[in-house]
Amino acid sequence: MKILIIEDEPQMLDNMRRTLEQEQYLVESAATYTEALDKIGAYAYDCILLDVMLPDGNGLKILKELKAQQKEEGVIIVSANDSLDDRIEGLNLGADDYLPKPFHMAELRARVQAVLRRRNFEGNRNIQLGNVNINPETRQVFIAEEDINLNRKEYDILTYLIANKTRLVTKAALAEHVWGDHIDQADSFDFIYSQIKNLRKKLEPASINVQAVYGVGYKLEVD
The missing domain is CATH 3.40.50.2300 (Response regulator)
Structure with a gap:
């Protein structure tokens, strides 16, 4: 955030x-x-x-x-x-x-x-999407009650996509949200890809997944 x-x-x-x-x-x-x-x-x-x-x-x-x-x-x-x-x-x-x-x-x-x-x-202390449960105050993420260890950027990417789950999130908006105004110094968005790749791997057991929209950005999908 x-x-x-x-x-x-x-x-x-x-x-x-x-x-x-x-x-x-x-x-x-x-x-x-x-x-x-x-x-x-x-x-x-x-x-x-x-x-x-x-x-x-x-x-x-x-x-x-x-x-x-x-x-x-x-x-x-x-x-x-x-x-x-x-x-x-x-x-x-x-x-x-x-x-x-x-x-x-x-x-x-x-x-x-x-x-x-x-x-x-929406005022919730816990966010439930399929078999994924997130506590925003403790920054804990559970998949089927198993605690999943996300680093700060992976967690921020996930919660930003959840907060915008009905929208397509552009790479620029995601980068600015997670990296702040330092994004102005970046030549490309390549650094996002490794974070998304790691996040996807950790979410493999989950009923949600991060879908790439080629050339534009990402969208969260719930099975």
Whole structure:
């Protein structure tokens, strides 16, 4: 899962980043309103942690921009300005949650997990597809009750395909979701193939499989 932290206070940003990376999320950041606009315009995220008070703009305007671009990211407003008016405006503009500063990092983890469940997995704590069961919070994958060991990228590929199980996922979208903005430095998508190959091998006993659509991308099929 890919998360964008929009926060201008360096220590707070570092604490949030380390906390979420410990949960094996892919984390990117923006310290200004302008940088945040560039990020949301160029990339897609599962969840955005949004500070309202930015040095060059109001974070609530980013919510308006997300709506204008018809983006579907989950948004948690993280702000020291704990006014009722800001809460109401943020929620009315499409934010999923509001977390006032200061807060415990354990609460941040719980809020992010809740938003990801609602946005990607219809609020379910466990995902069941055929004989495959996934616990998004522990990142465990079971096939017919046998624990399957996936590395972080294999797990992220699988859950991204599950979250988009009714759609064809392009190679570009998959690469950006799993590798983040570092994908801009890649000359090709060859690095995806080895991860897909390994994932397919581990999913051989499963009633789901990853189908390649030549020249375009991948789609998850359930037997």
